[in-house]
Amino acid sequence: MLNAALNRYFGFSTFRPGQEDIITSVLAGQHTLGILPTGSGKSLCYQLPTYMLKKPTLIISPLISLMDDQVMQMKMQGEQHVVAIHSGMDHTVKKRALQQLSQSRFIFVSPEFILQSHHFKHFQxxxxxxxxxxxxxxxSEWGFDFRPHYALMGRITKHFKNATVLALTATATRHLQKDLQRIIAQPVHVIEHSMDRPNVSLSVKFMASYEEKIDWLLDFIATSGPTIVYVSSKKVSLDLAEKIYQSGYLTGIYHGDLTYQERHTVQQQFLKNDIRIIVATSAFGMGVNKPDIRTIVHFHLSSSPSNYLQEIGRAGRDGLQSQAIALFQPDDQYLMENLALSHLIREADIDLYAHGQMIDTEKLEILDILTAYYAMPELKQIFKKNEALKSQGYRHMYHYIFTQQCRRQLLLDYFGMSKETTTQCCDQCEAIVPIVEKNRKKVKRKLTYEEKLSHLLE
Incomplete structure (x- = not known):
């Protein structure tokens, strides 16, 4: 029955590993957590059941770029009853989409969008x-600091209590499983397949300074193929992209402060190979479905194994050999710790908030949201556990840099998994053969972005 439906709706004769198990669970009405590696076809796990159940599906998605990419992919496959509604849309277009929700089969929204009462009334x-x-x-990773509306998703599952919940990810810890179960207040059936990406080799390059990193990168990108360079901040992304541009390569920049249109333009240029190098913050960690990315360089390392696996998972989605390279210099240790722990809400912040005293504006806004749903003692326990988990993630990445054992297995240990047997595993297991795919220089006049703009305005 499932294979016949797969062929009817998608033209495929067989499922990828894990897909059939997840779909079978969902169709049986079981709330399900599906753990599959990046690029393994997770979206089919809800698309096929939607056709078979003949009811609409609500997809809660973290990023506008991810929503837009999935909508585009589905429309290219012939599905026209799909919509993503978000803050980047024109007001008139958004209003019309909300009024026509009943005509949609797949509806993509963010947690923040659907929890606004003037939006939710269109869904209820x-x-x-x-x-x-x-x-x-x-x-789990954002719900109690960066994106507090994630911690309120129980409101959605409670309202739509007759809907089956399907949660999908490539990186799930045991803590996430407990969080999900707590939020939906129901048992969750876990279907877990290896999150390993054996065609992506892992290595670390040790540098003496920030400047040495830059020199190495400018030489390296000549033959790195389509590449994402991950950095820690907007400031570094601008600085590094400028240096790459000055060396002759068209380069895209992607960070959280770009407008929706700017992000969309950069992503489309990258997908079409108009530019082959992107310098990005973690805002580009998900929602990039470009099959032929050959190289991921972490100019600054991620603050957790989950983030790192998500980011290196952008590479090699076509199944061809690809590479993930982390650069490390001594000062990076303090940067990693700061990235992991600097924005955490601690018990002292909650006490100040409870007594009406002044705290950081961002923390104030988060606590205003969370205290409407969680009691203070419960929040204290949650934040304490959150801090311990963030510290654990940061320390694990530090061990990843300095381990003398297999890097791949050390990463997977964090999730309680074992690696697959693979060649070109990591630089601790064997000598890694570098990818050689030439990036042609296209910038003939080495002007700065400011100089280029001034010429246009003359």
């Missing part, structure tokens, strides 16, 4: 067959 009378949490690891 719909009858969903599935509620999907795409990239559900964000629920």
């Amino acid at each position: 009378n719909l009858t969903f067959g599935l509620i999907v949490f795409d990239e559900v690891h964000c629920l």
Whole structure:
């Protein structure tokens, strides 16, 4: 029955590993957490059940770029009853989309969008067959500091209590499983397949300074193929992209302060190979479905194994050999710790908030949201556990840099998994053969971005 439906709706004769198990669980009405590696076809796990259940599906997604990419992919496959509604849309277009929700089969929204009362009123009378949490690891990692609306998703599952919940990710810890179960207040069936990406080799390059990193990178990108360079901040992304541009390569920049249109333009240029190098913050860690990315360089390392696996998972989605290279110099240790722990809300912040005293504006806004749903003692326990988990993630990445054992297995240990047997595993297991795919220089006049703009305005 499932194979016949797969062929009817998608033209495929067989499922990829894990897909059939997840779909079978969902169709049986079981709330399900599906753990599959990046690029393994997670979206089919809710698309096929939606057609078979003949009810609309609500997809909670963390990023506008991810929503837009999935909508584009589905429309290219012939599905026209799909919509993503978000803050980047024109007001008139957004209003029309909300008024026409009942005509949609797949509806993509962010947690923040659907929890606004003037938006939710358009959803509340719909009858969903599935509620999907795409990239559900964000629920645990962001829900109690960066994106507090994730911690309120129980409101959505409670309202649509007859819908089956499907949560999908490539990186799920045991803590995430407990968080998901707590939020939906129901048992969750876990279907877990290896999150390993054996065609992506892992290595670390040790540098003496920031400047040595830059010199190495400028030489390296000549033959790195389509490449994402991850950095720690907007400031560094601008500085590094400028240096790459000055060396002759068209380069895209991607960070959280770009407008929706700017992000969309950069992503489309990258997908079409108009530019082959992107310098990005973690804002580009998900939602990039470009099959032929050959190289991921971490100019600055991620603050957790989950983030790192998500980011290196952008590479090699076509199944060809690809590479993930982390650069490390002594000062990076303090940067990693700061990235992991600097924005955490601690018990002292909660006490100040409870007594009406002044705290950081960002923390104030987060606590205003969370205290409407969680009691203070419960929040204190959650934040204490959150701090311990963030510290554990940061320390694990530090061990990743200095381990003398297999890097791949050390990463997977964090999730309680074992690696697959593979060649070109990591630089501790064997000598890694570098990818050689030439990037042609296209910038003939080495002007700065400011100089280029001034010439246009003359």
